Amino acid sequence: MKHTILITGAAGYVGAMLAEKFAARDDVQMIIGIDKEPQPDSFNEMEKLTYFQMNTADGWEELVEGLEPDIIIHTAWQIREIYGDRKLTWRWNIDGSDKVFDYAFAHPSVKRLIHFSTVASYGAYPENTMEQRFTEKDPFRLMDYLYSEEKRITEAHLEEKYQERINKDISVAIVRPAAITGPRGRFMRIRFGLQATLSGQMKDSFAYRVVSAMVSVVPVTPKWLRQFIHEDDVVGIMDRLAFGEPVKGYEVFNICPPGDVVRGTDMAKAVGKRTLPVSPWMVRLPFFVFWHLTRGKIPTGPGAWKSYSYPIAVDGSKVTRELGYPYRYESFDAFYYTDGSYEYAVPPHERRPKDKK
Numbered sequence: 001m002k003h004t005i006l007i008t009g010a011a012g013y014v015g016a017m018l019a020e021k022f023a024a025r026d027d028v029q030m031i032i033g034i035d036k037e038p039q040p041d042s043f044n045e046m047e048k049l050t051y052f053q054m055n056t057a058d059g060w061e062e063l064v065e066g067l068e069p070d071i072i073i074h075t076a077w078q079i080r081e082i083y084g085d086r087k088l089t090w091r092w093n094i095d096g097s098d099k100v101f102d103y104a105f106a107h108p109s110v111k112r113l114i115h116f117s118t119v120a121s122y123g124a125y126p127e128n129t130m131e132q133r134f135t136e137k138d139p140f141r142l143m144d145y146l147y148s149e150e151k152r153i154t155e156a157h158l159e160e161k162y163q164e165r166i167n168k169d170i171s172v173a174i175v176r177p178a179a180i181t182g183p184r185g186r187f188m189r190i191r192f193g194l195q196a197t198l199s200g201q202m203k204d205s206f207a208y209r210v211v212s213a214m215v216s217v218v219p220v221t222p223k224w225l226r227q228f229i230h231e232d233d234v235v236g237i238m239d240r241l242a243f244g245e246p247v248k249g250y251e252v253f254n255i256c257p258p259g260d261v262v263r264g265t266d267m268a269k270a271v272g273k274r275t276l277p278v279s280p281w282m283v284r285l286p287f288f289v290f291w292h293l294t295r296g297k298i299p300t301g302p303g304a305w306k307s308y309s310y311p312i313a314v315d316g317s318k319v320t321r322e323l324g325y326p327y328r329y330e331s332f333d334a335f336y337y338t339d340g341s342y343e344y345a346v347p348p349h350e351r352r353p354k355d356k357k
Contacts, residue, residue: 002029005242006069008056008100009076011035013189014116014180014234016042018073021235022242023048032069034060035076036092056096061103068109071242074100075116081146083296089146097154098161105165114241117155117176119227119254119314120148124306126280130223130261133315136176136252145303162250171246175237178256178314181334182231184342187350218271219278220264221309227256229316230329232340240323247323256316257327262335270336280309 005022009015010033023031023046031048033039036055043049050067054060056076078092097115104113122134123141140152155174162172237255241247268275287300287308319325329339337354338346 001027001070003027003071003243004030004032004067004069005071005073006032006034006064006067007073007075008034008096009074010051011037011040012075012077013185014231015073015075016040017184017231017235018075018238019043019046019049021239025243027243030067032064032067034064055092056100057091061099064103068107070109071112071114072100072104072110073114073116073238073242076100077116077151079147080299081296081301083291083301086146090150093150094153094157098157101158101161104170105161105167108167108169110167110170112171112173112242112246114173114175114238115155115158117174117252118148118151119176119178119256119312120145120307121152121155121176122312122314123148124310124312126310128223128311130225130263130311130313132311133313134254135315136254136318143303143306145306146301148303159250171248172250173241173247174250174252175241176252176254176314177234178227178229178254178316178331180231180234181228182340182342183338183346184231184340186338187347188342188345217276218264218268218273219283220268220275221278221280221283223311224264224308225261225311225313226267226331226335227261227313228331228334229256229327230334230340231342233257233327233329233334235341236328237319237323237325240325244323251322253319253323254314254316255319256314257330257334258317258320259330260332261311261313262332266332267335270332280305283308 005028007015007019010019019031019033022028028048030050033049033051034054034056038053039051043051052060052063074097076096078089082089104110121140122138123143143149234255265275284305287305290298291300333354338352339354343351
């Protein structure tokens with residue numbers, strides 16, 4: 001069977017990777033890309049691509065109607081809160097997701113729907129412990145961090161719509177990734193984020209240079225940790241969900257490799273910096289100041305400080321247990337080394353393959 005795949009957020013980090021990888025498959029006849037951003041230059045030679053520059057909250061359904069996608073992968077998301085305009089973020093994220101789900105559940109041609117959620121919605125709370133591992137059975141919790149809260153609401157909408165679906169043959173898989181990283185994300189799509197900030201890559205503006213100066217020593221709260229999943233593992237898991245045996249009904253998967261978490265001291269060591277022990281309130285204050293001082297250009301929105309203060313660690317073993325997918329990279333390896341499909345994008349002097357420590 002030849003597949004037609006609809007990918008929302010097709011110009012984004014994950015969406016573009018999936019479009020490029022899946023377009024190379026012989027059993028894929030068309031990639032339908034939807035994104036509010038222009039078509040990436042890397043897509044110019046992709047003969048199988050049909051690209052629509054529009055938001056998922058807009059009227060894209062009529063354009064897709066005759067193309068009959070059988071697989072829909074929903075990655076589109078406005079991750080950064082828009083300063084002073086939460087209504088717009090809600091429209092793009094919640095309303096846009098609802099339209100994707102409604103389309104999938106109303107069209108019998110769609111056999112698989114895969115939705116990207118997040119581990120952040122388990123909630124970064126002071127009572128979380130560093131040994132705790134959230135599983136898919138643990139509920140999401142209310143948060144004041146808009147990203148995790150909108151993801152929580154979207155999952156609730158998806159589950160409700162699944163129960164009322166017209167398309168009874170569809171299988172639904174939700175993936176909740178840990179922090180996605182790898183050479184493509186770190187060297188081809190440099191954006192304001194943890195690794196770019198700690199490594200001093202953010203120098204495009206005065207504000208970013210100030211932030212880089214402030215983390216010349218890495219502030220570390222007592223319970224700060226991260227888990228990372230390599231971008232190649234994300235593509236591998238998506239390949240399994242899109243083209244392997246379909247999941248039965250409605251399933252949720254944490255996608256995060258087993259093994260040790262990456263602690264604040266580990267992250268500092270990885271970028272060659274010393275640590276400075278701080279309390280959570282000492283993180284909260286600069287987050288508040290930078291958010292309002294830069295009017296959101298530095299994405300430290302309300303509640304974001306908690307994920308730099310309190311731990312969220314998950315158990316991602318269900319992917320291996322039920323899908324048969326073995327992770328290729330451990331969490332620290334994904335953060336530190338430059339191995340992977342996109343290592344060619346890493347400048348030679350910055351390459352750090354694991355087999356050449």
